[in-house]
């Protein structure tokens with residue numbers, strides 16, 4: 001038998017295999033990487049189409065706890081009570097946006113906590129007042145957050161107009177937007193839509209999406225604090241995925257925003273209402289104690305106490321409370337100047353129509369707030385160079401502007 005035909009056959013076979021491989025490789029990736037049958041069934045067939053068109057979404061879901069626990073695409077995408085339905089490739093899914101209603105069905109208790117928080121109705125009312133909220137929603141929120149919801153729209157709604165509100169304020173404050181289905185807000189600002197991850201919710205940058213900038217520099221303060229420094233250095237050593245009800249200081253030995261404000265570390269209990277651990281209204285021009293001052297402060301100190309001795313914690317609070325007092329004194333002095341001008345008819349017109357209105361607003365809204373936040377969260381630079389120093393400077397400017405207005409008035413007489 002000659003060796004030749006065998007050799008030719010082998011060469012042809014190899015060439016065919018190679019050609020098949022090359023042709024297959026040239027096909028679009030989405031066609032070659034069909035999801036496995038079992039996975040497609042687990043997602044309720046949605047992945048059959050969507051892993052081709054939006055691979056990213058299906059993949060994020062695939063890695064989630066929901067996928068592990070057989071929560072399907074349709075479990076979230078079906079219409080919740082109060083939502084319209086639409087036909088969708090042999091399925092019926094919710095028409096329009098998904099909301100907290102689509103999470104509430106399985107996480108009712110967390111939804112209830114969330115609606116008691118300032119992330120719910122008060123966040124929305126900070127821009128639009130009661131607009132869009134039902135009287136029941138306003139009453140409910142007011143029981144937990146007095147003064148948070150029953151109030152007029154912010155003067156900037158009028159002064160800056162719709163496009164500034166929609167692309168600006170609303171991007172952060174819609175965390176508490178009233179939804180057409182009767183629920184409030186969204187859960188996905190912190191958990192994302194398809195990962196439903198606690199690890200992502202625990203990252204400082206997640207909160208920093210909104211908690212940043214000159215009027216609430218929590219992210220910047222954290223970054224420069226010892227806690228932020230340690231987090232940057234040791235993030236990879238932390239167990240950010242730890243189950244919330246089993247979270248200990250062995251998993252998170254460096255705190256993030258969530259650790260202090262929400263987590264239930266060492267059995268303390270997770271909360272979706274960060275107000276539970278806050279003793280002051282730091283965001284206000286004049287900072288007052290909250291109605292639950294003592295209890296809330298004890299709760300936060302208990303969190304600090306998981307990692308620190310009592311002395312360190314009490315020192316931070318004692319010093320920060322002094323910063324609150326001095327800032328209140330400075331703000332009330334600045335306010336007295338502006339109020340005096342108005343009383344004497346030297347400042348006229350609607351809010352934010354005179355340069356001095358902005359000077360006073362920046363005084364408490366940027367510098368005063370920043371000093372207070374910095375003092376509680378370990379940001380010395382913010383207490384001083386973004387807080388007390390600009391207050392000192394603006395006080396001189398305010399006084400000079402007031403003197404000038406009074407001099408002008410005297411000349412006109």
Ligand code: HEC
Pocket residue numbers: 044045046047048049050073074077088089091093
């Ligand atoms: C036969 C293919 C196919 C299947 C199966 C399928 N989709 Fe879609 N889906 C699409 C296409 C194509 C679009 C783009 C808009 C359209 O045609 O509706 C889309 C759009 C969407 C949108 C965007 C919003 C909208 O209403 O257009 C969502 C959400 C969605 N699909 C969810 C799902 C869910 C959940 C399932 C499973 C219950 C599913 N899809 C099953 C093909 C499919």
Ligand code: HEC
Pocket residue numbers: 043046047050054057058061066071072073074076077096097098099188193194196
């Ligand atoms: C934990 C709940 C949840 C699960 C599970 C889930 N989704 Fe979604 N999905 C959402 C939410 C929330 C949105 C945002 C909808 C909105 O804003 O209206 C969304 C949006 C989408 C969109 C539109 C996204 C865009 O950017 O255009 C598609 C398509 C989609 N989902 C498909 C799927 C598919 C396919 C699965 C399963 C593989 C799935 N979803 C599983 C909650 C979920």
Ligand code: HEC
Pocket residue numbers: 065066069071075076102103104105106107187188191193196197198199243244
């Ligand atoms: C059909 C029921 C169902 C729906 C709808 C649902 N979830 Fe879940 N969710 C679960 C189950 C079950 C678990 C796993 C609980 C466990 O492991 O103890 C879970 C776990 C979670 C976790 C914890 C994940 C972790 O890593 O520990 C988060 C966060 C979460 N869901 C957020 C959401 C959000 C946000 C939505 C809406 C967009 C939502 N869920 C909708 C059933 C649901």
Ligand code: HEC
Pocket residue numbers: 122123125126127148154156157165168169170171172173209210211212213216282283
């Ligand atoms: C980058 C995100 C972001 C934008 C944009 C934003 N805010 Fe806020 N706002 C926040 C955060 C975060 C807080 C909480 C600050 C705190 O408690 O220290 C807040 C607090 C407030 C408060 C004080 C709390 C309260 O309920 O009284 C008001 C009022 C407010 N914002 C109104 C507005 C208005 C009006 C706009 C647009 C002109 C706006 N915000 C734009 C994130 C934002």
Ligand code: HEC
Pocket residue numbers: 118119122123124126171172173175189190201202206207208209210211257258261262274275278
């Ligand atoms: C989508 C934007 C957004 C994200 C993300 C966000 N917040 Fe907020 N947060 C707000 C707004 C807006 C307010 C102000 C609500 C109000 O009082 O009007 C607020 C208020 C707060 C307050 C003050 C509550 C009070 O009683 O005064 C705390 C504390 C807080 N957030 C912590 C967090 C933490 C921790 C995270 C991350 C796990 C986070 N936030 C993520 C927008 C956001």
Ligand code: HEC
Pocket residue numbers: 100103104107110111114119175186187188189190191198201202243244245247258259262263264270272
């Ligand atoms: C301000 C950010 C934020 C918002 C908004 C938010 N969460 Fe969370 N959520 C967190 C953080 C942070 C954790 C993890 C706490 C910890 O470290 O253990 C968490 C944990 C969870 C868990 C696991 C808790 C447990 O005890 O097993 C679920 C489920 C959950 N969230 C669902 C929701 C739902 C549903 C909503 C909307 C009603 C929502 N979350 C809104 C930040 C948020």
Ligand code: HEC
Pocket residue numbers: 204207208211218219220222227255256257258260261277278279280281282283284297300373376377
């Ligand atoms: C080490 C613990 C700790 C960490 C980490 C931390 N905070 Fe705070 N935070 C505090 C304390 C303490 C206060 C003041 C409490 C009080 O009023 O009694 C506070 C106050 C606040 C307030 C002010 C609420 C008001 O009254 O206006 C907001 C908002 C806030 N923190 C958000 C954040 C965000 C966002 C991060 C992460 C970028 C963060 N915090 C990190 C402990 C912490």
Ligand code: HEC
Pocket residue numbers: 226227230249252253254255259260300301303304305306307308312313316317378
């Ligand atoms: C999960 C653990 C954890 C929690 C909770 C925590 N811290 Fe810390 N803290 C640390 C670590 C780790 C360091 C760095 C210690 C070092 O330098 O060795 C630190 C450093 C500090 C420092 C700087 C110490 C110094 O002398 O330089 C202060 C002050 C501080 N924390 C105060 C607080 C306060 C106040 C709270 C509560 C509002 C708190 N911490 C919550 C872990 C924590």
